[in-house]
Amino acid sequence: MNVAAERTPLLRVEGLSAGYGEMLALREASLEIYPAEIVALVGSNGAGKTTLLRALSRVVRSTGRIVFNGHDLDVLTPDEVFGLGLVQVPEGRQLFDRMTVQDNLLMGAYRRDDKAAVLRDLDRMYAMFPRLKERTRQLAGSLSGGEQQMCAMARALMAAPVLMMVDEMSLGLAPVVVEQLMGVLDAIRDEGVTVLLVEQDVQLALSTADRGYVLETGRIVHSGPASELIDDPAVRQAYLGL
């Protein structure tokens, strides 16, 4: 991705620190994401990945700079950040369990007023996830784990994201389902949506992403093209058990 370096980043994070009370879960993290990239943010449990996402969504307070698409996020509310197209697929899916699949997808488009475009996107989602199309009237809580993850991703896409942040997508899912979901990420990137993939499964994330950042106890310790990171001896030893 040498081309990427010459473009302006979609998201630029500089010296970001955030935490809960006295404890800093994230220290001086800096990263950049360019348009239509898939960037992996990897690290083990407790490394600060989710805190970084929360800081980006402005759910936790932070110091440092976050610039998204020319806007300083520091001063915005979660609501306004969402309005700029920074959309999360939360860890654990967080579907509306007792609502139908279709209603879940429509909730993704809650803030959109262009009704015709929303309906077009709904059709697009059903084309992208045929499994969901078979289950439009089924309650989201009754879906299988893989289908629920599809539903969560489709719901996020219904919000017309500029940057989609996917938190722990693979957790608890069968490898064949994960592979299918990775294919979907590729497809939506081809449509121009940028993806920040936050994963504990380092191998998986780096084999799909263009570039990667490795978080360890709140600091970014490695970064670079995913193909280089996956071959980096330090990364291999720490995360891949090789």
Added chain:
Amino acid sequence: MDLFAQVLVNGILLGGLYAVMALGLALVWGVLNIVNLAHGAFIMLGAYVSWYLYTGAHIDPFLGLPISAFVLFVLGYALQRGLLNLVVRAPMFNTLLITFGLEVVLTYLAQIAFSADFRTINPPYAGNSWQLGPVTVPVVRFAAFVVAIVLTIGMWIFLLRTRLGRAIRATAQNLVAARLYGVEPRHLYAMTFGLGLALAGAAGGLYGTVSQINPYIGGTLTAKSFAISIIGGLDNPLGVIVGGLFLGVVESLTKLYIGPTYGDVASFGILLLVLIVRPSGLLGRTA
């Protein structure tokens, strides 16, 4: 047998009104987790709005319903924005305290403003009725029943089909996710409470056409709405219709066969039974 049929019809007609009374309480309870102990007092206010519209401006009580619903909606939105948002998702006890306080304040303000006199809304057609075989159907009660059922089903469709309705259900189910997708909870809660009170306002107008109004009717109406919400479950407005009809019929039959003073014993006895046997309500999902 004729008497039984008549009492059954009376019970069903009353049950429709009960359903719309309880619907506002159930909506607020389900979404905001506030058991609004002042719900009956708001029904009382709605009844007085209708009464003043009728006696002061000669607006037919049924045509006045949208006005009293709107007045109560505005009051509800403002109360939620200014006061009740402080206790949303707070421990249940706080919400009970604050709404109980509201009930006391509203009742005494009503006593000062409207006096303790009993009032009735008596449109010219108040005495009319239809004779269906052995059964007499009073026109006003029938109209109140129809309006109540239409309102309840309308609310159901609103919750299922509209963007705001979906957001209300979504917020009730998963606040975190709803916020992630751009729901602004303070506004949404205020809309929900406003809608709950709008239903109370309409229910009050209907109540005024079939029964007497005084400032103290609130407590009993809250208790009945509570019982119906429990019996019908909080998930589904149709459950509230079933709960309302059930309570109306059981109360009427109890009054006929056991004694007029035992109506409330029957309704709260059933409430206890439902809580023991089927805590999620007759139509609610099983826990």
